Amino acid sequence: MRIDVVTIFPDYLAALDLSLVGKARRAGLVDLRVHDLRDWTLDRHRTVDDTPFGGGAGMVMRPDVWGRALDDLLPEPSGPDDTVGPGPAAVAAGAHLVVPTPSGEVFTQRRAEELATEDRMVLACGRYEGIDARVVERYRAAGHRVSELSIGDYVLNGGEVAALVMVEAVARLLPGVVGNPQSLVEESHGAAGLLEYPVYTKPPRWGDAEVPEVLLSGHHARIDRWRRDRALERTAARRPDMIAALDPETLDAHDLEVLAGLGWRATRDPRHPADSRYAARWEHVAE
Ligand code: JEB
Numbered sequence: 001m002r003i004d005v006v007t008i009f010p011d012y013l014a015a016l017d018l019s020l021v022g023k024a025r026r027a028g029l030v031d032l033r034v035h036d037l038r039d040w041t042l043d044r045h046r047t048v049d050d051t052p053f054g055g056g057a058g059m060v061m062r063p064d065v066w067g068r069a070l071d072d073l074l075p076e077p078s079g080p081d082d083t084v085g086p087g088p089a090a091v092a093a094g095a096h097l098v099v100p101t102p103s104g105e106v107f108t109q110r111r112a113e114e115l116a117t118e119d120r121m122v123l124a125c126g127r128y129e130g131i132d133a134r135v136v137e138r139y140r141a142a143g144h145r146v147s148e149l150s151i152g153d154y155v156l157n158g159g160e161v162a163a164l165v166m167v168e169a170v171a172r173l174l175p176g177v178v179g180n181p182q183s184l185v186e187e188s189h190g191a192a193g194l195l196e197y198p199v200y201t202k203p204p205r206w207g208d209a210e211v212p213e214v215l216l217s218g219h220h221a222r223i224d225r226w227r228r229d230r231a232l233e234r235t236a237a238r239r240p241d242m243i244a245a246l247d248p249e250t251l252d253a254h255d256l257e258v259l260a261g262l263g264w265r266a267t268r269d270p271r272h273p274a275d276s277r278y279a280a281r282w283e284h285v286a287e
Contacts, residue, residue, distance in 0.1 A: 001118065001174055002031040004073045004095075005163055006066075007125035008048055010034045012160040013167075021168055024177040032167070040068040049128050056129075063132035066124065070097070070139060073122050077143035095120035096145045099136055100162035102155060104148035107166060111149065115166070116173035118145075123166065125159035193246050195235045197227035229258055236262040240284065248280040263287050 005013055013034045016022065024030045038046040049059040078093035096118045105111075115121055124131065140146045151162045172178050187196075200211040214226045232255060235242050243259065248266035251259070256266060263285045269278040 001029075001116070001171075002120045003033070003123065003167060003171075004121070005032070005034045005123045005125065005167070006037050006069050006073065007034065007158075007160055007163070008037050008127055009125075009158070009160055010036050013164065015164060016167055020177060021171045024171055024174065027176070029174055029176050030171050032171075035069065035073070037065060037069055040065050040072070052129065058129040060129050061126055061131040063134045063138075066131055066135045067138070070122065070124065070135070074139065074144060075120060077145075079143075091117060091119045092145070093119075094144060095122050096147065097122050097124065097136075097139050098163075098166060099124045099126070099131065099146070099148045100151065100159035100166070101126065101130060101148050102150050104150040107149040107151050107162075107169075109169070111147070112166070112169040112173060115147075115170045121170070123159070123163045125163050127158040193235075193242060193250070194231040195239060195242070197230040197234070225254065228255070232258045233262065236264060244282050244284070246282070248282070249276075 007013065013032075016032060017025070021030065021032070025032050037048055041047060047062070048065050049061050052058065052060045073095075074097060075094050096115060098115070098121055100123070124135075136146055136148060149162075149166070151165050156162065173184070178184055200215060204211045204216060212226070214222050217223070236259065243264055248256070251266075259265075265283045265285070266280045267283050268274075268280050272278040
């Protein structure tokens with residue numbers, strides 16, 4: 001995958017040379033190119049911003065500078081149903097333009113998985129009050145895939161940190177980047193609905209703190225059940241929204257018992273109590 005990042009602070013992205021992404025880059029699995037937006041300015045002062053029309057605080061990034069950069073970096077967009085390459089490995093032509101912004105849709109593991117199927121991604125990092133809105137409109141109208149994404153509900157000073165997050169989340173999903181693909185499989189089970197269970201390593205006794213006995217027992221079925229129970233408890237305590245989104249049909253009797261003990265009861269439409277065409281729902285009673 002080729003990833004182009006455009007920013008007025010290219011040094012911010014140096015962190016991607018470390019660790020997993022750097023290794024993937026050196027192995028030729030990711031072709032990451034960081035560009036200085038000011039290379040597309042035409043004036044002596046290399047100006048990228050100006051005052052907002054309509055008034056208000058701060059500065060806005062000029063569309064003409066961004067337009068020159070993106071015209072250079074974005075390949076021709078694909079047609080409505082254009083794919084490149086044979087069979088199931090086919091990917092859409094063109095690139096996906098990603099614009100980090102606090103007003104974007106939330107960047108989730110699903111979005112990372114979608115972006116990891118792209119052959120090319122261009123990340124446009126804004127600063128100040130953001131990028132003139134005509135930029136996104138222009139490239140969308142021209143048929144490019146464009147996503148305005150937020151990494152979460154807090155305020156940053158620019159898109160660079162969000163771009164770091166997105167590149168790392170996407171790059172580790174590319175074939176060959178994560179050494180042990182089994183860890184991606186186990187993770188996707190977790191991401192399918194529950195937080196991860198707590199993990200432990202040596203020494204088995206650290207001061208007063210002992211590793212739970214069951215993990216030393218070698219009883220794989222009991223270990224799996226213990227881990228599942230801890231995952232259910234943690235998720236109910238920290239992310240009730242994730243419990244509410246679970247399909248009760250995917251849970252076994254023991255799961256339902258654990259959740260019932262935490263105040264979560266799966267219910268069916270009382271008019272159709274046994275009819276699987278009517279989805280089960282959750283009812284939560286605080287203890
Ligand atoms: C991303 C950015 C700014 C209003 C306030 C501040 C470009 N989750 C996130 N929080 N903040 C950003 C983000 C993401 N993704 C973010 C790009 C820019 C913040 N700012 C500052 C703009 N408008 C400028």
